[in-house]
Amino acid sequence: MLGVSLCLFLLPLCAMSMLSGWVESPGYPRGYPPDTSMNWSRCAPPGHTLALKLTHLDMEDSDGCENDALEIFADGKQIAIQCGEMSFEDLDSTVNPSLLSSMEGCLSLSFRSDYSNTKRHTGFRGFYTLQDFDECEDDPDNGCTQFCHNYIGGYLCSCRLGYHLDTDRHTCTVSCTEDLSGSLRGVISSPPRPGPYAEHAHCSYTLSVEDNLELLLHFTGEFDVEQGPDGQCVDTLMVETSSGTRGPFCGRVPPSSPLRTGSHRARILFNSDGQGSNNGFTIHYKTTKKTCRGIVTSNSTLAPQQPEYHQGDTVTVTCDLGSVLNTGDKEYESTCKRTGEWSPVHHCEPVNCGEPETSSDEALQLVDKDPSTLFRDEVQFKCESKYYTLEGDEKYICDASGAWTSVNGQQMLPKCIEVCGKTEKDFFSIARISGGAKAEKGEIPWQLLTKQPKRGGASLISDRWAITAAHVVDGYEESAITFFGGLIDGTKAKETDPDTVVMVAEKIIIHPDYMKGIAGEERTNYDNDIALIRMSSRVKLGPNVLPICLAEADGGFKEGQQGTVSGFGATENTFKSRYLLHTAVGRYPQSMCEDTPVLSINKPMVFTENMFCAGGDGKDSCKGDSGGPFFLPKLGSGNKDNRGPYRLRGIVSWGALCEKEKYSKKGYYTKVENYLDWIKKTIEREEQEYKQ
Numbered sequence: 001m002l003g004v005s006l007c008l009f010l011l012p013l014c015a016m017s018m019l020s021g022w023v024e025s026p027g028y029p030r031g032y033p034p035d036t037s038m039n040w041s042r043c044a045p046p047g048h049t050l051a052l053k054l055t056h057l058d059m060e061d062s063d064g065c066e067n068d069a070l071e072i073f074a075d076g077k078q079i080a081i082q083c084g085e086m087s088f089e090d091l092d093s094t095v096n097p098s099l100l101s102s103m104e105g106c107l108s109l110s111f112r113s114d115y116s117n118t119k120r121h122t123g124f125r126g127f128y129t130l131q132d133f134d135e136c137e138d139d140p141d142n143g144c145t146q147f148c149h150n151y152i153g154g155y156l157c158s159c160r161l162g163y164h165l166d167t168d169r170h171t172c173t174v175s176c177t178e179d180l181s182g183s184l185r186g187v188i189s190s191p192p193r194p195g196p197y198a199e200h201a202h203c204s205y206t207l208s209v210e211d212n213l214e215l216l217l218h219f220t221g222e223f224d225v226e227q228g229p230d231g232q233c234v235d236t237l238m239v240e241t242s243s244g245t246r247g248p249f250c251g252r253v254p255p256s257s258p259l260r261t262g263s264h265r266a267r268i269l270f271n272s273d274g275q276g277s278n279n280g281f282t283i284h285y286k287t288t289k290k291t292c293r294g295i296v297t298s299n300s301t302l303a304p305q306q307p308e309y310h311q312g313d314t315v316t317v318t319c320d321l322g323s324v325l326n327t328g329d330k331e332y333e334s335t336c337k338r339t340g341e342w343s344p345v346h347h348c349e350p351v352n353c354g355e356p357e358t359s360s361d362e363a364l365q366l367v368d369k370d371p372s373t374l375f376r377d378e379v380q381f382k383c384e385s386k387y388y389t390l391e392g393d394e395k396y397i398c399d400a401s402g403a404w405t406s407v408n409g410q411q412m413l414p415k416c417i418e419v420c421g422k423t424e425k426d427f428f429s430i431a432r433i434s435g436g437a438k439a440e441k442g443e444i445p446w447q448l449l450t451k452q453p454k455r456g457g458a459s460l461i462s463d464r465w466a467i468t469a470a471h472v473v474d475g476y477e478e479s480a481i482t483f484f485g486g487l488i489d490g491t492k493a494k495e496t497d498p499d500t501v502v503m504v505a506e507k508i509i510i511h512p513d514y515m516k517g518i519a520g521e522e523r524t525n526y527d528n529d530i531a532l533i534r535m536s537s538r539v540k541l542g543p544n545v546l547p548i549c550l551a552e553a554d555g556g557f558k559e560g561q562q563g564t565v566s567g568f569g570a571t572e573n574t575f576k577s578r579y580l581l582h583t584a585v586g587r588y589p590q591s592m593c594e595d596t597p598v599l600s601i602n603k604p605m606v607f608t609e610n611m612f613c614a615g616g617d618g619k620d621s622c623k624g625d626s627g628g629p630f631f632l633p634k635l636g637s638g639n640k641d642n643r644g645p646y647r648l649r650g651i652v653s654w655g656a657l658c659e660k661e662k663y664s665k666k667g668y669y670t671k672v673e674n675y676l677d678w679i680k681k682t683i684e685r686e687e688q689e690y691k692q
Contacts, residue, residue: 019050019130025070025111025123029056032123034115041108043101047153048130050107052099056125057086060117068113070124075105082124099126103133143170145200145274162192166200176203176270184209184287188268190225190280197235197280203270212311212338213287215266216258223254224279226272235272237281241265254281262340264290290340299323299348309336319348322375322400350374353398356381356413360691362538363388363416363463373398383416387541391415418462418541421549421631421645439488439580444566446548446629446648447580448483448503449493455576457567457628458483459648460547463539465683466503468627469651469670470514470531471523473505481505483533486544488580490568501545506536509682511675525606529653529670532682548631549647551673557632557649562586563614564635565652565667567625584634585614588666596668597655605654610674612650615666628652630669648672 023040025032044050052072060068061084072080079098086095101107107128133139135155136148144157159165159172166173176191176198188205190197207215217239226234227250236248241263249255268283291308300323302315309315318331325332325346334342353373358364358381367380377398383390392414393406405411424442439447448458448466456472466483473481484493485501495502510516514528539545551557566582593613596605607613614630630650650669 019044020128022125022127023052023109024125025059028123028125030122031120032111032113034113034117037110037112039108039110041106042128043106044104044130045153046104047133047135047155049103049105049133050101050128051131052107052126052128053096054082054091054099054124054126055088056122057082057084057091058122059083059085059124060113060121061085067116068121069111071110072099073108073110074099074101076108085121100131103135103139143168145170146172163198171200173200173202174198176201177205179206181206181208183207184213185285187282187284189282190270190272193280193282195279196277197270197272199272199274199276201270201272203268205268207266207268207285209264209287211264212290212340213264214290214340215261215264216286216288217255217261217266217268218257218284218286219254219259219281220257220284221282222279223281224252225250225281226276226278227251235276235278236270238269240267240269262293290338292336292340292342296334296342297345297347299350311336311338317346317348322351323348324351324402325349351398351400351402353377353402353404356396356404358413361413361416363418364414375400379404381414385541387419387546388416389419391417418547420461420547421647422546423646424543437581437583439566439582441488442544443488443635444564444580444582444629445486445544445546446646447566448485449487449490449568449580450481450483450627451490451493452482453480455568456626457569457652458533459629459631459651460485460539460545461550461648461679462547462683463541464535464687466533466535467648467651467672467679468531468533469526469529469653470510471526471529471653472627473508473531473533474510474514474516476508478505478508481508481533483535485539486542490576490578490580501539503539504536505533507534507686508532509534509686511678523654524603526654526668526670527606527608527610530651530672530675532679534686548629549645550676550679551647551649553673553676557587557612557673559587559589561632562634563630563632563649565614565625565628565630565650565669566635567628567652569625569628569652582635583616585616585630585667587612587614592666593668605668607668610671611653611668612671613666613668614650625652626654 019042026036026038027033042050059070062068065081065083068083070082071078080095082095132152134150135142136150142148142155146160146163147158149156149158157165157170163172163174165171174191180186191201191203192198209215225237228234233248233250235250237250238245238247239259239261241261242265243262246259291310292313294302294305294307296302296317299320300317301320302317304315313336314333316331317334319325324330325348332346334344337343351374355371355373356366356379363384365382365384367382371377371379375398378395380395381390393408393410394414396404396406399405403411404413423445446460448460450456450458453476454472456468458466458468460466483503483505485503487493487500492500494500508531510531511528515525562584564582564584566580568577568580594607596607598604629648630652631646632649633646649672651672653668653670655667
């Protein structure tokens, strides 16, 4: 009963005795049998290690102990493998010193024998014991910053006089957290003072006075806070206020004195590491009445201007150029309060011009997709493709009024103007319609085709507008007419063809002086045979779909001058052509044009100043070509002869049946140059209405 009570009282020692004892091979000392094995393992409690001392070893010897073997492991790693025969002295001097676990680690043995022993071997025997681990001597990472004291099963740290253990129970530090609230003047220094400051110091000094006072910090005497060779602070001194943190300060040069905190509350923080012998700092603090600084808000100026202002002073705050109040005003009055703060305070924000509005010109784009739009920021414009040219300035700057203004002072944004009358490559073919030749892809990129309700042509003059003969669209609803572009094979004129550009008419504007036809009667007058078509969406320009330039009002189209007429109309052999054909025809004298054909109603056709006629030997436009282009210079010579872009001089209007011998060499065309003013004003009026 007494033994049980003592064991309960001395429980740790009893546990130690349970982890001490002998370990031996099977059958020891009579000898271990063949083909046998054993495993053994023990672990040390906290603050201890486990040691094994072999006292006897008699086993079959073999190369590498491949027959019989004793393997010893510490913490799962093999630390020894033994076989053969060794005396106690040899074991104690060579093997035993290494048979040791780590702190709180484990030792384990593995013994095996084979079947081939030629004589009986007694085996092995060892004694295992617990050993106290001396953390102070054997563990350089024990964490004690000053003194370390070992005891059985553990250790503890202690400090020199004037220090105490921090909450981690390892670090020695000093008591340097102090609340000095209410004190109007005093001294704060690094602990202890004089002499080198303490290692592992984490000091916090709190200062707080009435809200109409400002704390001033004067650095006096030697200033010496550890700084690394790279200029970075090793130990740090910082001053925290409601407006922010000053520092860290270190080195041998103190902050400028007095350091104005601008606040009636401050916290001085000092931290040191565990090394160094620097002498620290001394701060004398005092107070002064708060004043208002010479700034109320950024991006503004004050009137009158003074270095500082006292309670009751009133100033006028004026926003700087390029800044504005959220009310839209440029200035307001503010008064200095006893707390050293201005009231009211309204912020002058930089003018924001917003992203330039380019939706009215879909081809106009910003170079930077997400530009900065504040005062003096810059944006740059470009057109979406090479098929447009930028008209106007390229760069704009956000000005003080909140408007985008170009570098040359223009506020109207640039425009993207379609490149007209150009083709992707030069063509030099000679061709005809009636008896004409096929156009190549992209050779006449402004040519359009409509098949229903009436077959005819048109010319693209911008990415929204086309021009045709009035009689091609007269009497039809806009929604019923679809034009096709980018093709040279008329059979591909359908909405499902991927190579064809489909253009749906949104509005048709026939010239107001065009005399509409009367049902059932044959027309004899095609004066003012011209119409404009606005497409329902912007046409995507490309190498096969490009506008043609309009004629110039210069009267430069002379008699005998040759141009090109194109279309999908009838030929001398067929009612309509599958392919886009073109031919070169010359302008006839007016006298020849006045000799007009007589139709079946036995009345001659009317010729006016708004028309011209042209043709050649077996060359003419024909039925189905109506509305198509007559353009100069002759196809293929525009770039070759440097004669400028192709221009639309005429619109295929009327003529005799192609097979009538007398008139088959002559076609009549609407003279485009007579309608330039009407075209321009009509398009401008319509586009303005769409914007509204």
